Amino acid sequence: MARPRRIVLLRHGESVGNVDDTVYEREPDHALALTAKGRSQAEDAGRALRAVFDGERISAYVSPYRRTHQTFQSLGLDPAKVRVREEPRLREQDWGNWQDRDDVRRQKAYRDAYGHFFYRFAQGESGADVYDRVGAFLESLWRSFEDPHHPPNVLIVTHGLTMRLFCMRWFHWTVAEFESLSNPDNAEWRTLLLGPDGRYSLDRPFDRWCEPESYGVTG
Template identity: 80%
Template sequence: MGRPKRIVLLRHGESEGNVDETVYEREPDHALSLTRAGRAQAEKAGARLRELFGDERVSAYVSPYRRTHQTFLALGLDPRLVRVREEPRLREQDWGNWQEREDMRRQKAYRDAYGHFFYRFTQGESGADVYDRVGAFLESLWRSFEDPDHPPNVLLVTHGLTMRLFCMRWLHWTVPEFECLSNPGNGDMRALLLGTDGKYHLDRPFERWCTPESYGYTG
């Protein structure tokens, strides 16, 4: 089995929606573009990735959103070394078509009280829904490792919540553990590294805003 030695997860650069909540009232979430700062963040991430990957091959999967496509293009990776595919299952959590700002602020407050994993936005998704489709993608990804000539690197260009849920699914975190984690910043990344024990380990933890509740069991 050609398991990669690293799986890198990258959050898109700053988008229009990150700086102006009212844009969601006029533009579809999937159509929002990077800001100038977001492009600079993507270019900076690209420099780090080019150094990390060197002349090794990369299998890249990109969320179908405009801002993730723009982020990938701004990375400046060598196209001769990269096999890229659009992957809809890595998209952002769906919040439900156009969004009225005050209504979304109320729903975000409800989500904070109810729990980010279980709260479902009106006409949209819960974190649990995203977890399920990320899990389906993970199964497809794992099957791709059956190719003995699989590239030694995987790159996922996606969104903050999706990154956390991918790691939750891969590393078998509990819901309370997930709830205590903060999103990475725009243009930030995490990597699952293949260790000598044959298991993948996160290169550095996500920041926590609280201590996870214990259910009193370990597995």
Template identity: 75%
Template sequence: MPRPRRIVLVRHGESEGNADDSLYERRPDHALALTARGRDQAEATGRELRSLFGDEPVSVYVSPYLRTHETLRIFALDRGRVRIREEPRLREQDWGNLQDPEHVRQQKELRDTYGHFFYRFAQGESGADVYDRVGAFLESLFRSFEEPGHPPNVLLVTHGLTMRLFCMRWFHWTVAEFEALANPGNGEKRVLELGEDDRYTLDKPFERWREPRSYGETD
């Protein structure tokens, strides 16, 4: 089965919710737009992507959130060379509906103790839930590689946690390894590059916020 030469993961630019978490009380998470800074981040990443892809075609999958669609639009990729599909399985981790920021902060503290992979937000999802839908997306992605003339580039415009879980699923990282990693910054990308050995490698590691530990260990 032919496979793309590179798979690029990009986190959306800074959103209004990243800049002011009180907005989650009044507006749906999926409807939050980019800030001016987020648009600048997307423009910078877009220049990198246009240089990376050159004249090659690209298969694009984008989370259905407003901020990811805006980020993709600002990339200004050659529309004649890209195929765009909205992919709900690449959405942000669900944290519930309109949210009390203080309650979310309390839950994030509990998550640090309970575990980022297994902790489920009230009325929302756990990291494990996101992992499952990312795995289902990967099955669809692999099937797409069998299509005649599949582009040599795949671009996913998504969210930080989803990026980490995609790589966890792809590279078979353990839960402990995943939980030690931090999200990439807004507008940052990671590239899975296909080597001569027909295996993918990550161009840049995720930063760690702690050392991996096995379950049963204490701080």
């Protein structure tokens, strides 16, 4: 089994939906593009990541949303070194189709009270639903490591909530631990690094907005 030395999780750059939530009433979530700032953020991330990868081969997985595709394209990675696949299981949490801003704002308030992991949007998904599909993707990812020629780097271009749920699933965090963490900023990343003991560790923690409740069960 050829496990990669690093697995990089990258959130997309700033999209038009990040600066104007009324756009969801006119455009599908999956079709929202990066802003000029978002492209610049992705380009900056690309310069840093190219130094990290240092010319090594990369197996990349990209959410099927326009903003994640544009983020990947803006990284400026050498196409000769990258094997890229679109991965629908890494998409954003589904919040329904055409969204009414006031209704979504009400539901977000309900979600804050109910819990981000368990609350299900009326026409969409709960965080638990995203957790399940991320888990299915991880099974596929682990099978890919059976290839003895697997690249030493994995890059996953996705969304903030999906990044946190990926780490929750990978590191067996509790729901309370997940709930205590904030999303990374646009074009921010976290890296899972393979240690000499054969285990992965996170290069730096997610910001925490509160201390997790304890029910006497650990991750």
